[in-house]
Amino acid sequence: MKMLINVAETVVADALRGMAAAHPELVVDVENRLVVRRDAPVAGKVALVSGGGSGHEPLHGGFVGPGMLDAACPGEVFTSPVPDQMVRAAAAVDSGAGVLFIVKNYTGDVLNFRMATELAEDEGVTVASVLVDDDVAVTDSTFTAGRRGTGATLFVEKIAGAAAEEGAPLERVEAIARRVVGASRSFGVALAACTTPAKGSPTFDLPSGQLELGVGIHGEPGRERRAMMTSxxxxxxxxxxxxxxxxxxxxxxxxxxxxGATPLLELYGFAAEVHRRLADREVAVARTLVGDYVTSLDMAGASVTLCQVDEDLLRLWDAPVQTAGLRWGR
Amino acid sequence: MKMLINVAETVVADALRGMAAAHPELVVDVENRLVVRRDAPVAGKVALVSGGGSGHEPLHGGFVGPGMLDAACPGEVFTSPVPDQMVRAAAAVDSGAGVLFIVKNYTGDVLNFRMATELAEDEGVTVASVLVDDDVAVTDSTFTAGRRGTGATLFVEKIAGAAAEEGAPLERVEAIARRVVGASRSFGVALAACTTPAKGSPTFDLPSGQLELGVGIHGEPGRERRAMMTSxxxxxxxxxxxxxxxxxxxxxxxxxxxxGATPLLELYGFAAEVHRRLADREVAVARTLVGDYVTSLDMAGASVTLCQVDEDLLRLWDAPVQTAGLRWGR
Incomplete structure (x- = not known):
């Protein structure tokens, strides 16, 4: 398997050097594996911190900036970041208004963010946490107990981030994040497996002519394999x-x-079919986002995440955001 | 080869249906294969029209919107759009201030935009054209005579689009577009070939352990093949x-x-190495953009485009843009 890398051991550090070069509006600490808003801590603002294994770019580092995250902690590829990163991130972004940890439901992430919460609170930072577990495909899989956290993370980071930017206090930002988790569900499919730099060969074996329905973002098994289907x-x-x-x-x-490896041409065609099915099921669509936002390295496939929104959540979704991976103004 | 499609014959139409569903801010004419700014024609503004074969998304449809293109004409995959599309686009967006056609240097595109220019002028539209030919790898290749047009197209569309948005007349918008072409060069590499829906198998044969230096965006041959190299x-x-x-x-x-299929994690690592080499060569960097902008379906690989800019061009690059594929405000 050919990759555009130097050696597997430096993939994450190399990517962070590239982020630092491309994004002077961010503080990228390559040594300590942190991506931080340059203007952090923002006075009076609740700070949002997330993180997880690398390989899901632009999540999370690409979602650091005004209107979304204050800091991200990238782990090694498909590996949880360590508590030290999270504690350092919390200290860097806390204005005194408290910090919300946004945690995808994988065992390592959950344990490490829990430990980081204790350590940060020992240092005087008020921390709340929200667990994202939106993947309906399976409960209990390779990397986690319970439902996995996937695409809804983007909705949580964007909507809770907008609330924090508006000056909402920690309890309200946390409550909004929980509402988004409760209102969101995802389902993914794989047409071809991904290859991690360390392994150098596909993380799972998917025979030609088959697809995996309900696959996880690390290539965890889904519900079933079937012969290839139409979009x-x-x-x-x-x-x-x-x-x-x-x-x-x-x-x-x-x-x-x-x-990750599915062309945008195909994703837009798939989006048309997703809209068609939602119309069949009489579900109204408020907004649609199409692209690579929570990837699995070079996996081929796609996922659908839905989040039902009232006017308040929709207003927060529409609020301005300025990050590498998601940006708009109003 | 597995694809997230219905049938090869409807790939472009399906993608346009998806664009229409996801982007109510655009007018997407699926039947006539046009993507148009909803507020077109914009009174007094020079209109920018581009187009080319599909498969290079988000180019060009993803670059339609305030600050960039007024309309895009998507052809079939890797196939030029037809003159009718271009004439219809010009008529839809011309405010009377004239239209600039931005043409990538491929034989079909050049011929069809030339014919469209004549037809549009017969209908009373003033048309200027700029030819983008930035790829230094080879002259005269599978799809074209002369240098191929690749990544610089984004720079031309963004910078000339900003000038038009500011109210510059056609001669100035055209002159700026030509300056950007003259100031831009590109070079691409492929680690794995792409597969078109119609063919269903890789468009060229790249042995394992080798890469293609100087590849074109349709997989055209480059300068040479070598054993796999580091980033x-x-x-x-x-x-x-x-x-x-x-x-x-x-x-x-x-x-x-x-x-298309190279993970963003790898692209950022590659960006770090591009910056390192530019520093070695004592070239100053004004801005850096990392991501999938001018793709080749599911090809694995990357390209580097540089555009030297004075303060005027840099100001236009930084000007606000609101499109599906590129957006920022200032």
């Missing part, structure tokens, strides 16, 4: 899986997310 | 190839562009 059939399975669990009564935000 | 070595070859041709005396805009 329309895949959209029906994914949307139905999400809706059967979520049963939304409000309009939804739609994230059609690429796994 | 640092590849960056040296690419940057040196560009600098040997461009010999910039001003700071440069840097585009580190993904071919």
């Amino acid at each position: 329309r059939e895949i959209a029906e399975v994914a949307v139905d899986a999400v809706l059967d669990d979520l049963q939304p009564e409000l309009p939804v935000l739609v994230l059609v997310n690429g796994a | 640092r070595e590849i960056a040296e070859v690419a940057v040196d190839a560009v600098l040997d041709d461009l010999q910039p005396e001003l700071p440069v805009l840097v585009l580190v562009n993904g071919a």
